[in-house]
Amino acid sequence: MLQDTQITLLGAGRLGEALLRGLLDTGAVSRTLLRASVASTERAQYLTQRYSIDTAAGSNAAAVSGADIVIIAVKPAKVGSVLREIRPVLRPSQVIVSLAAAVRLRLIEAQLQPSTPIVRAMPNIAMALRQSATALCPNAAVTDEQRTLVASVFRLVGEVAFVEEEAIDGVTALAGSGPALIFYLLEALAEGGRRAGVSGPVADALARQTLLGAARLALETEVSPSEWIEQVKTPAGTTIAGLEVLERDGVRQALIEAVTAAARRARDIADELEAELETELET
Numbered sequence: 112m113l114q115d116t117q118i119t120l121l122g123a124g125r126l127g128e129a130l131l132r133g134l135l136d137t138g139a140v141s142r143t144l145l146r147a148s149v150a151s152t153e154r155a156q157y158l159t160q161r162y163s164i165d166t167a168a169g170s171n172a173a174a175v176s177g178a179d180i181v182i183i184a185v186k187p188a189k190v191g192s193v194l195r196e197i198r199p200v201l202r203p204s205q206v207i208v209s210l211a212a213a214v215r216l217r218l219i220e221a222q223l224q225p226s227t228p229i230v231r232a233m234p235n236i237a238m239a240l241r242q243s244a245t246a247l248c249p250n251a252a253v254t255d256e257q258r259t260l261v262a263s264v265f266r267l268v269g270e271v272a273f274v275e276e277e278a279i280d281g282v283t284a285l286a287g288s289g290p291a292l293i294f295y296l297l298e299a300l301a302e303g304g305r306r307a308g309v310s311g312p313v314a315d316a317l318a319r320q321t322l323l324g325a326a327r328l329a330l331e332t333e334v335s336p337s338e339w340i341e342q343v344k345t346p347a348g349t350t351i352a353g354l355e356v357l358e359r360d361g362v363r364q365a366l367i368e369a370v371t372a373a374a375r376r377a378r379d380i381a382d383e384l385e386a387e388l389e390t391e392l393e394t
């Protein structure tokens with residue numbers, strides 16, 4: 112299905128490049144069918160050289176021409192201006208996919224023709240290694256075929272779930288910001304190893320492999336995390352000594368609150384962006 116699909120990426124910074132890299136690594140997407148548009152010529156040159164794809168600076172409208180899927184990966188505050196740039200040249204069959212955190216479907220819809228098919232997507236940076244956890248939320252104009260097509264693109268770079276838009280701020284916090292929370296824990300785990308006498312590089316390597324092993328056990332078995340904890344800990348053993356400190360110091364609660372705070376921030380930014388758009392439309 113994807114063999115003939117032309118994909119254009121508007122914005123290719125950290126997240127956009129992760130998507131490019133992941134898609135190209137599959138071999139399922141041809142370089143000739145991928146195109147990117149960025150702000151600076153330096154970035155365009157880098158992407159052209161690194162990935163051998165057609166990349167240009169400052170020409171979003173031209174980049175959209177011929178695309179089946181137009182993926183927007185600019186910062187949330189720039190989404191409005193990018194949409195205004197491409198609106199005159201968009202065809203009804205082209206699907207817009209927005210990766211921008213906190214930009215609601217209705218905000219995108221307000222800037223385009225009412226019948227434009229739009230998918231709000233929330234992937235994460237692990238697309239680079241084809242391990243993203245991506246949530247997709249299509250608007251009412253998206254056909255079943257387009258829904259399948261967009262899902263097949265994101266399945267190439269990880270797992271995909273369809274969600275209602277009410278859940279997207281939560282997904283942004285859990286899966287979008289989630290890698291940063293995990294890296295934070297990873298550093299703390301390695302530091303604990305160092306303080307317990309493991310040398311620096313060895314502690315880093317052990318912490319990373321331990322995280323990978325635990326993640327694969329959680330993903331690839333039917334055993335729940337609590338059941339795995341039971342399998343690792345023994346009464347009065349070493350694991351329970353560590354777990355007791357996590358409970359005592361409120362680490363579980365802190366993580367829950369971290370995700371809640373990130374989701375709240377996503378909602379607040381979405382409200383701010385909507386208020387800005389309303390002001391723009393009034394003036």
Ligand SMILES: NC(=O)c1ccc[n+]([C@@H]2O[C@H](COP(=O)([O-])OP(=O)(O)OC[C@H]3O[C@@H](n4cnc5c(N)ncnc54)[C@H](OP(=O)(O)O)[C@@H]3O)[C@@H](O)[C@H]2O)c1
Pocket residue numbers: 121122123124125126127148149150151152154155169171184185186187189193210211212213233234235236287288
């Ligand atoms: N980073 C994450 O982990 C993550 C996770 C989930 C969602 N997101 C969402 O993904 C989007 C991109 O985030 P990011 O971290 O990748 O940002 P970023 O690294 O700052 O990348 C933004 C990209 O947009 C380009 N750009 C800026 N203005 C443009 C314009 N008018 N037309 C075309 N391209 C333009 C920039 O070009 P230059 O490089 O030339 O300046 C850059 O390539 C954001 O909306 C964010 O909410 C990010």
